[in-house]
Amino acid sequence: MSEITLSVKGLRKVIGKRMIIKDLSFELKRGEVFGFLGPNGAGKTTTIRMLVGLIKPTSGTIQICGLDISKHFTRAMKHLGCIVENPELYPFLTGMENLRHFAVMINGISQERIDEVVRLVGMQDRVNDKVSTYSLGMRQRLGIAQALLGKPDVLILDEPTNGLDPSGIREMRAFIRFLAEEEGLTVLVSSHLLHEIQLMCDRVAIISKGEIIRVDSVNVLLSSEERLIWRMMPHMLGKSILSELTAVVDEAEDTITTAYSVDAVGEWNRRLVEAGVNVLEMNRKLPALEDLFLELTGGESID
Amino acid sequence: MINLVQNEMTKLIGKRRFIIISVIIIVLLSMFSYAQAKQSESTKERLGTVDWRTELQQEIVDMQNRLSSAGQWREQIQIQIKQSQYYLDNDINPAEPGAPSFIRGFVQNSAELFLPLLIMIIAVDLVSSERSMGTIKLLLTRPVSRFNILLSKYIALVLSVSLVIFLFGLFSYLISAMMFGNQGWSAPVLTGFSSEGGELDISGVRLVSQWQYIIQQFGLAWFIALVVGTLSFMLSILMRSSAAGMGTMLACLISGAILSNMVSSWDSAKYLFMVNLGLMDYVSGSAPPIEGMTLGFSLTVLAAWMIGSLLVSFAVFMRKDIY
Numbered sequence: 001m002s003e004i005t006l007s008v009k010g011l012r013k014v015i016g017k018r019m020i021i022k023d024l025s026f027e028l029k030r031g032e033v034f035g036f037l038g039p040n041g042a043g044k045t046t047t048i049r050m051l052v053g054l055i056k057p058t059s060g061t062i063q064i065c066g067l068d069i070s071k072h073f074t075r076a077m078k079h080l081g082c083i084v085e086n087p088e089l090y091p092f093l094t095g096m097e098n099l100r101h102f103a104v105m106i107n108g109i110s111q112e113r114i115d116e117v118v119r120l121v122g123m124q125d126r127v128n129d130k131v132s133t134y135s136l137g138m139r140q141r142l143g144i145a146q147a148l149l150g151k152p153d154v155l156i157l158d159e160p161t162n163g164l165d166p167s168g169i170r171e172m173r174a175f176i177r178f179l180a181e182e183e184g185l186t187v188l189v190s191s192h193l194l195h196e197i198q199l200m201c202d203r204v205a206i207i208s209k210g211e212i213i214r215v216d217s218v219n220v221l222l223s224s225e226e227r228l229i230w231r232m233m234p235h236m237l238g239k240s241i242l243s244e245l246t247a248v249v250d251e252a253e254d255t256i257t258t259a260y261s262v263d264a265v266g267e268w269n270r271r272l273v274e275a276g277v278n279v280l281e282m283n284r285k286l287p288a289l290e291d292l293f294l295e296l297t298g299g300e301s302i303d
Numbered sequence: 304m305i306n307l308v309q310n311e312m313t314k315l316i317g318k319r320r321f322i323i324i325s326v327i328i329i330v331l332l333s334m335f336s337y338a339q340a341k342q343s344e345s346t347k348e349r350l351g352t353v354d355w356r357t358e359l360q361q362e363i364v365d366m367q368n369r370l371s372s373a374g375q376w377r378e379q380i381q382i383q384i385k386q387s388q389y390y391l392d393n394d395i396n397p398a399e400p401g402a403p404s405f406i407r408g409f410v411q412n413s414a415e416l417f418l419p420l421l422i423m424i425i426a427v428d429l430v431s432s433e434r435s436m437g438t439i440k441l442l443l444t445r446p447v448s449r450f451n452i453l454l455s456k457y458i459a460l461v462l463s464v465s466l467v468i469f470l471f472g473l474f475s476y477l478i479s480a481m482m483f484g485n486q487g488w489s490a491p492v493l494t495g496f497s498s499e500g501g502e503l504d505i506s507g508v509r510l511v512s513q514w515q516y517i518i519q520q521f522g523l524a525w526f527i528a529l530v531v532g533t534l535s536f537m538l539s540i541l542m543r544s545s546a547a548g549m550g551t552m553l554a555c556l557i558s559g560a561i562l563s564n565m566v567s568s569w570d571s572a573k574y575l576f577m578v579n580l581g582l583m584d585y586v587s588g589s590a591p592p593i594e595g596m597t598l599g600f601s602l603t604v605l606a607a608w609m610i611g612s613l614l615v616s617f618a619v620f621m622r623k624d625i626y
Contacts, residue, residue, distance in 0.1 A: 049624075049625065052440075052444045053443065053444060054440060054443055054444065054624065054625040055624040055625065055626070056622075056624060073446075073448060074446040074447060074448055075446070076446075077444060077445060077446035077447075078446040080444070084440045084444070085437070085440070088436055088437030088438050088440065088441065089438065089441070090314060090317065090436070090438060091436075092314075092317045092318055092319075093313070093314070093317045097313065097317070101310050101313065102441060102445065104307070104309070104310060105306075105307065105310070105445040105446070105447050106445060106446055146441065
């Protein structure tokens, strides 16, 4: 399960005199969903366009299944499926015609395979209608069908849930998990929606101003920032006792927050009780990725 | 490669380009052939009851009389006699031509502006429409090199040019045969004019059958259309918007038509492609816009422009970052 399918080393892009992407490096493994998180303009889309060969990097290498895309473009692209931004298809052709159009560009795609991906994304009923009559959700699904045609090892989806309704988002999320877990694909998902990434991804790279600030698994990232919320009676006495033991932050009028520590929490609680403080509430709180993000990027706005 | 070209053709058909072009051709043809029919009707009225055969016979006799004193014009008169004799022998009224004469005139007048315009409808958004639709991102992330993708588009363009010229010929034949009858395919037509030192040189003038002449015309029209198509193709790569490309190309074509009447003393203008589009004039015998221009010269200049724009197209397309 640790086979590396996409590897990026020292990726840079300079436009004019501005360095838009600064020395990105990361590796993706088979069967994982990797999130690419950053505010608009952080360089997510530029990076993704370099990964799929639409933009030439100024320096650095991109390897898909061990093939350098600048040297073996066509061979590397056989292992890749992607949707960059919106799934733009030919509106004047039917869904099936669109799929055939892209299928003939990859050698050895049979009609059976086309039918298979159509079933996979649940588009059997509408596939013979013109794309101009599709809703955004259907276009998104057809876009994914098109990306899966060549049985790729790496799937790159730029903002896959953009414009979908809540049930569509849930479906998409489940589908992406299915592709990674059952089909063993590596999925790279970009988003500016933290919640989305948190629910969907195994690992996440936080990108801001063209740099990767942090890459880690979602669980590690979140647990490193776990907090404990206390409500005590009397409030002031409890606070003074706790502040002797650990850093204390005022949460609201009658609650305070401390860091969470498995080893120490019991002891803190005992000291409070011994001093006659009534502990009304101890609430462990996982931060949303949102808080983390704001913290890491120094409060840069997300949207 | 065949698959890729097929894809491009599917898209052109999906966009209904050929239907639009066919409709334009048919509408214009009907208008022109109707105007032509009206005209020959009024000529007939003017001539009244005089039999055209008697008149033509008289003309031939006149020319034969002039022949002995004609000197250097002798040859030309002989050719005219031959031409008139043919009409007489085959019972064709020269004032009431059949389908071939109409086609000949129509191609002559359409080759410089109308046909290139039809080609532009196809060529000018061949690449830029993929960009404005965003589908270029899907196209360029397939396991196919950019060179092959552009090549397939260009081959599709060459096929479309041929198809449009074919449709043009087919419709003009069908409509004019209906209106004027199908006679006169082997009627003789004068060709082979050249100009030297400002004077029309008629030493190379000869008679060819009308059908040969028309084939030659269509060949030249095809070449003009291909050159204009290739240039529009380049613009569709260089410019994001189809409208801008269309505008630029139209400006070039129209400026060519205007310049041709003005540039006789601006010698280096003869290397501009738009001044060289009047290939038809060489065969029909009009004086070229700039002295010293010949059919061969114009073909060479156009071919050079075509190759140049192809090189630019491929160089830019293969390197371009797609945002």
